[in-house]
Amino acid sequence: MSGGALVExxxxxxxxxxxxxxxxxxxxxxxxxxxxxxxxxTSAFYGTIASVESMWNSSLGIISAVVIIAAAVIIMRQLKSFNN
Structure with a gap:
């Protein structure tokens, strides 16, 4: 395995x-x-927290986690290219 693949x-x-x-x-x-x-x-913020919490535990939350992981990898690659 080459060094580039290992870094990736x-x-x-x-x-x-x-x-x-x-x-x-x-x-x-x-x-x-x-x-x-x-x-x-009855708090206005309660509805927002409840909506986010239910999404967090659903399949949509899992899909969004995959998107966030992909974005994190892209950002890390960009930062490494700036350092080189």
């Missing part, structure tokens, strides 16, 4: 791990905000 695999691995950590932490935070009742049901 490392880029994908870092992006996947980073987004997975953010995804899990974000899901836990949103779930706790809704579950613990930090917001009243």
């Amino acid at each position: 695999i490392q880029d994908y691995a870092v992006a996947v791990i980073s987004v997975a950590i953010l995804y899990i932490v974000g899901g836990v935070i949103l779930d706790n905000i809704i579950g613990v009742g930090l917001l009243s049901n």
Whole structure:
């Protein structure tokens, strides 16, 4: 395996791990905000949090995570090209 391919695999691995950590932490935070009742049901912000939380746990949330991973890899490649 050449050095270029190894670097690309490392880029994908870092992006996947980073987004997975953010995804899990974000899901836990949103779930706790809704579950613990930090917001009243009549609050204007409650509807937004509930919508995002339900999307986060759906297939749309998983698809958006894949898009975010792809974007993270592209950004990492651009940053590496600026450094070289």
